[in-house]
Amino acid sequence: MTEYALLQVLAWVALGAVMVLFSLTGGFDLGAGTLLPFLGKTDKERRVIINIIGPTWDGNQVWLIIIGAGIFAIWPRAYAVSFTGFYFAMLIVLWALFMRPVGFEYRSKLTSQSWRTFWDWALFVGSIVPSIIFGVAMGNLLLGSPFSFDPITLRLNYTGSFFNLLHPFAILCGVLSLSMFLMHGASYLQLRSKGIVHERAKKAAMLLSLFFIALYVLTGALLQFVISGYHVAALPIDPTNNPLANTVTLYKGAWMENYYQHPWMWIAPALGFLGPLFVYINAKNNNKLKCFYMSVVGVIGAVSSIGFSLFPFLMPSSTFPNQSLLVWNSASSKLSLEGILLVALIMLPIIFYYTNFVYKKLWGRDRLMTESVVTDETHSLY
C-alpha cells in the first residue's frame, strides 16, 4: 500500500471513529428526545428528561457536523453525490434538526401548556426523523445508488428519486437505527434519573434492547443470504486519477466478505449483539451504570460492523458499479488529508479532555435529575 493509500484508510478510520462518537453521544440525545413524550407524562417529568440531555446535546451534535464537514473535506465527491442524490432525505433531516436548538432553548421559556406541548412534539420530530433517516441512508449505501459520472468533466448524473430510497430493506435499516438510538437513549435516561422517569426508562431499555437484537440479527441474515453486495475485484493502479475504472462485482453475501477475509472483524457484530443483551440483563438487575456502558459497547459494535461490511466502499453505484466511490478513488489530495488528520490528531485529545471536564462538572457529586430538582431549580433549568 502506498503512503497515500494508507493515509486514506487512516482518514476512513478517523471518520468512522467520529461516527461512533456521534452515535454514542448525539445518539442518546436522539433516543431520549424520541422517548420524551412517552417516558414523560407530566410537564415536570418531561423537564427531567430534557434537562438530562439539555446541557450537553449541543456539543454532542457537533460530532454530526464534523461528520458532514469531514466527508466534504476528505471525500468531496462522496459528499457531492450523497447530498445531492439524497436531496430531500438530507433536507428533511436538516429541517427536523431545526427543531432541536429552538426546542430545547425555547420550550420552558414560557409557561403556557400548549406552548410546551408543541415544543415537546417538535423535539420528538427533531429526534425521531434523523434517527430513522440515518439508518435509511445506511441501507441505501448497502443497496447501492443509481449514479454515474461524465468521463470528461466528472459531472454527476444521478437518476434516482426520493421514493427510490424507500426500499423495504432500507426501511428495515431505518427502524434498526431508530431502535439502537432508543435503546441508548433509554439507557442514558435510566442512568441520570431517579423516580418514575428512571423506572420507565429502565423498562424501555429492556424492551428496546431485545427489539434491537432481533432486528440486528435479521439485518445480518439478509445481508448474508438475500441482499446483493458489492465487491471490488480489481483497482486501477492510480485510483484517484482514474475514479471510473474499478472492477466491481455483485453477489449475494458480498457485504459479509470482509468478515471471512479478516476474522478479527467479527468482534464488531459480536459486540453489537452482546452489548444489548447485557443492557437487558443489567437493566433487569438494576445495575444502572453497567447497563449504560453495555449500551455504549453495543453501539460501538453495531456502528463499526456496518463500516466493516462496506469497506472499502463509500457509495456503490447500482447502475454503473465500476464507477462506485471507494476510499481510494474519491479522497482529497495527500496534502489536504495530512492537514486534516494533523488537526484531528491534535484536537481530539483536547476535545476529550474538556468534554470530560464539562460532564464531570455538570454531573459530579452523583447528581441525579428528578422532579424535585426541576422544582428547585425551575428558573435556571430548561
Added chain:
Amino acid sequence: MLASVASVELSRWQFGISASFHFMFVPLTLGLSWILFAMESAYLYTGNVIYRDMTKFWGKLFAINFAVGVLTGLSLEFQFGTNWSYYSQYVGDIFGTPLAIEGLVAFMLESTFLGLFFFGWDSLSKKQHLFANFCLALGSSLSALLILIANGFMQHPVGAFFNYQTMRMETGNLWQLIINPIAQIGFIHTVIGGYVTGAVFVCGISAYYILKGRDLAFAKRSFAIAAGFGLIASFMVIFMGDANGLAVAKNQPMKLAAIEAEWHTQKAPAAFNLIAFPSQKEHRNLYAIKIPDMLGLIVAHSFNVQIPGIENLLAENEVKIQNGIKAYGLLQQIRAGNNDPALISNFNQYKDDLGFGLLLKRYTENVTDATPTQIKMAALETVPNVATLFWSFRVMVAIGFFLLLFFMIAVTCLYRGTLWKKNIFLKHAIYAIPLPWIAALCGWFVTEHGRQPWTIYNQLPTDLSASTLGVPDVSLSMITFLLFFTLLFIVELKLMFKFAKLGPSAIHTGKYHFEQEEK
C-alpha cells in the same frame, strides 16, 4: 448536463435566503459573547453581584439568539452538498478543509462550553465559570475565522491549483489559504462588525430601561460597558473596512469598479462618485455627484494609482475568455487520454483562464466552437449588478460612520455624566438597534453578489457549480426553507422582545423591578 437557468437561480435564492437569515443571528453571537466576558470579568474583579446578574440576563438573550444561529448555519453546510454539488467536488479538497477544522477547533468548543456557561453557575468556581465564558466567546470567534478563510478562498482562491487528472482544484499550500489577505481582513472586519452589533444591542435595550426608570443601576452599568466596547469597535470596523477596500481593489478590480460605479478608467487622480444612478444597460451613470481626485485616495490610498473601469476590465476579460477556450480545448484532449507532454505544457500555459472558458458552458455545450456573440455575452456576465452594489455599499458605510458618531456622543456624555438625562439620545439608541444588522447584510450582499458570476473568483462559474436538480424540487425546498426561517424568526423575535422588556427580572433573583411589584 448543466442545471437549468431557473434551477440555478432558485438554488442561489435558497442559499441567499439561508445566508441572510444566518447573518441575522451571527453578529450578535460574535459581539455579545465578548461583552458577556467583559461583564463577567468585572464580576470576578469587583465581586459586585450586579455584574453576575448582568452576565446572566444578557446571557439569556444571547441564548435565544444563538439557537437560531446554529440551525441557520447548519443549513448552509448542507446546501454546499445538496445544491452546489459540482462546486463541492471541484473545490472540496481545499474548501472543505477549513470547514472540517471549524468543527473540530471552534464549533465544538463553543457548543460544549455553552452548556457549562448556562448550567454551571453552581458547580464551578468564579474563575472556572469565567473560563467557560471565555471558551464560548473564543469558540465563536474562531468559528468566524475559519468560515471567513473558506469564504476568502471563494473570493481570492490562493493556495490551490487545478489538477486536470482529478478535474478539481487541490491544495497547494495550506498556509497560503490561511493567510489569504481577503480572508484575514474580512475576518477582522466581520468580527468587529459583530462587536458593534452587540454593543448597539445592549446600549439600545439598556436605554429602554433607563427611559422607563427601571433597574437603573443595572441598566446604566450595562450601557456603560457596551458603549466603551462599541466606541473602540465602531472605530476599528471602519479602519478594517478601509483595509478591506484596499484588498478588494487589488484582488477583485471588477467588484471594486462596480462598487464605485466606475465605468471607464479615468486618468489618475480620478473623481469619486459620491452619489450615482448607474445604468447597467448603457454602461454609464445617468446622474452622478462627483468629488474630484478622491477615488484613488479612498480605494488605494494614492493619487497616482490608476483605478481600472468596468469597460476596460471587460475588454481584458474577453481576452481571458479566448484563452479559456484554448485551455478547455486542450483539457478535453488530455481528458480523452492524450498525454503528449507538449499538449500538457500548452494547457498549463492557459489553465489560469480555464474558468473564463467555462463561462461559455451556459451558451454552448462545446466551449471550443463558441461564436463571437456568445463570447461577448459571457464577457458581459462578468460585470456584477452595479447599481445594487453601489448603493448597498454606501448604506453600509453610512451606517458605519453614523454608529461611530453615536458611540462618540455616548461616551462623551457618559464621561461628563450627562448621558442619563439626554432622553432624546436614549430614545435614538433604541431606534438604532436594527442598524448594525442592516449594515452587515448590505456588506455581505456586496461581498457575495459582487463575486458573481463566480462561486470561485475567476475559476469556477456559478452556473456550473450548481447541482443538476429539477425546478419543482428546488422550488419546494426553497419555499420550505423560507417558511421555516420566517416562522422561527418570528418566534425568536417574540421571545427576544418579551425578555428584553422584562429586563433583569427575567433571571429571578428577586431584586429587580417586576419582582418588587409582585411582592
